[in-house]
Amino acid sequence: MKHLILSLLAVAALSAAPGKQTFTGTITDNMCAKAGHSQMRMGPTEAECAIACIRAHDATYVLYDGKDVYTLSDQQTAEKFAAQKVRVIGTLDAKTKTIQVDSITAAK
Secondary structure, three states, X not given: OHHXXXXXXXXXXXXXXXXXXXXXXXXXXXXXXXXXXXXXOOOOOHHHHHHHHHHHHOOOEEEEOOOOEEEEOOXXXXXXXXXXXXXXXXEEEOOOOEEXXXXXXXXX
């Protein structure tokens, strides 16, 4: 009986573990994620403004999908895609809205 209960608990724990997902959105900074960069305008382009916000205001790169904002675990790769529409593959921590990034690629 103990083995059955332990087996059921193990299966339940494994099935509740979050899996990899694909997210699509724009890489931006957490200060301007939903409002855009029109007010801050720290650079002549959206990408330069996002990079400047990161450096000057200790902001972080995020993925904005038009509705939700997700913090990205991989800040170095995110910088290469600043202000671009991308596909992020990773595991979402729903509590912190952080994606543990496996890969970031340009969206088609």
